[in-house]
Amino acid sequence: MDWLEDELQQALRRQEPSPDFEARVTSTVSRQVNAAMRPVLLMPRWLATAAAVLAIAGAGAGYRYHQGHVAKEQVMLAMRLAGSRLNRIQMQMKAVRP
Amino acid sequence: MKTARRSALTVVRTWALACAIAAALCAQQLKLNLEHLAAKASDSVDISLNNSMLQFAGKFLDGKDPDEAAVKKLIAGIDGIYIRNFEFKQEGVWSQADLDQVRNQMKAPDWSRIVGIKSAEDGENTEVHVCNQAGKVTGVVILVSGPKAFTVANIVGNVSLDSLADLGGHFGLPKLEQKKKK
Numbered sequence: 001m002d003w004l005e006d007e008l009q010q011a012l013r014r015q016e017p018s019p020d021f022e023a024r025v026t027s028t029v030s031r032q033v034n035a036a037m038r039p040v041l042l043m044p045r046w047l048a049t050a051a052a053v054l055a056i057a058g059a060g061a062g063y064r065y066h067q068g069h070v071a072k073e074q075v076m077l078a079m080r081l082a083g084s085r086l087n088r089i090q091m092q093m094k095a096v097r098p
Numbered sequence: 099m100k101t102a103r104r105s106a107l108t109v110v111r112t113w114a115l116a117c118a119i120a121a122a123l124c125a126q127q128l129k130l131n132l133e134h135l136a137a138k139a140s141d142s143v144d145i146s147l148n149n150s151m152l153q154f155a156g157k158f159l160d161g162k163d164p165d166e167a168a169v170k171k172l173i174a175g176i177d178g179i180y181i182r183n184f185e186f187k188q189e190g191v192w193s194q195a196d197l198d199q200v201r202n203q204m205k206a207p208d209w210s211r212i213v214g215i216k217s218a219e220d221g222e223n224t225e226v227h228v229c230n231q232a233g234k235v236t237g238v239v240i241l242v243s244g245p246k247a248f249t250v251a252n253i254v255g256n257v258s259l260d261s262l263a264d265l266g267g268h269f270g271l272p273k274l275e276q277k278k279k280k
Contacts, residue, residue: 071147071155072166078145078179079169082251085240089224092215 127254128203128239132182135192135248141185149177149255177255182248189245197243200250204229204239221245 136142147155152173159170173179184192204211204227213226222244229237240251 068154068158071151072158074145074147075152075155075159075169075173075179076166077143078147078181078251079172081143081145081181081183081249082179082240082253085224085242085249085251088242089213089215089226089240092217092224093213096215 127178127180127237128200128250128252130180130182130250130252131199132184132196132248132250135182135184135196138186138191139184140187141183143181143183145179145181147179152176152179175256176253178253180250180252180254182250184248186246186248191246192243192248196248197241200239200241201225209237209239222247 136144156170156173159166161167161170186192208229208231209227210230211225211227213224215224216222217224222242225239225241227239227241228235229239235257236255238251238253238257240249242249
């Protein structure tokens with residue numbers, strides 16, 4: 001059985017990695033990460049800017065539209081109030097001087 | 099030197115003209131310090147629309163709708179609309195001082211009261227004051243004070259009878275008859 005043990009010990013003995021092993025692993029990993037990140041980082045940069053500009057412009061236009069409708073409703077309410085008061089005044093004047 | 103003096107004079111004149119116009123507009127626009135009534139009111143309306151807001155709102159008024167078309171035409175000559183309307187659940191909430199602070203701002207010779215109605219039936223006082231400058235109506239104030247209501251409507255600008263007559267038939271407003279020039 002000694003030959004078997006010898007063979008096993010030989011096969012399973014601790015081997016130190018080559019000195020450039022760590023550098024090779026690090027460079028491979030970083031290369032893969034960069035390759036994966038590139039389309040994500042490069043493409044959406046202009047796309048995100050365009051989307052942000054569109055969103056801001058859209059929100060601005062929407063807010064302006066809302067403000068316009070609020071102003072319009074206020075004008076209509078003001079005219080309705082002034083109109084109803086004038087109507088009442090004329091009715092009272094007609095009652096006094098038919 | 100002469101050019102510099104001329105341009106300086108032009109600037110001064112422009113400023114003086116702008117100040118005169120602003121002063122004239124301020125005279126028609128009343129200071130309505132009635133915020134204390136809003137807290138006591140069961141229902142209140144506070145509308146302040148200057149010229150730019152009116153023109154902005156005008157862009158959103160539909161010319162095909164008869165009511166909105168009439169209002170659009172009317173606001174073209176108006177510089178501002180300021181309305182304070184308060185409804186109260188109890189009587190005697192507003193005071194004579196509130197009424198006086200509005201009335202005291204409308205001074206002769208520019209301002210004149212053209213209508214004054216005192217209703218014994220419901221105790222309501224109605225007044226219409228008009229600001230006349232250079233033969234033109236440049237401001238109107240409708241003042242209605244009842245036991246449970248207080249309304250001030252201040253319309254600043256060239257409020258002509260024509261424009262008011264155009265509102266006839268809209269919002270329940272009857273057509274106002276004008277005296278025609280002979």
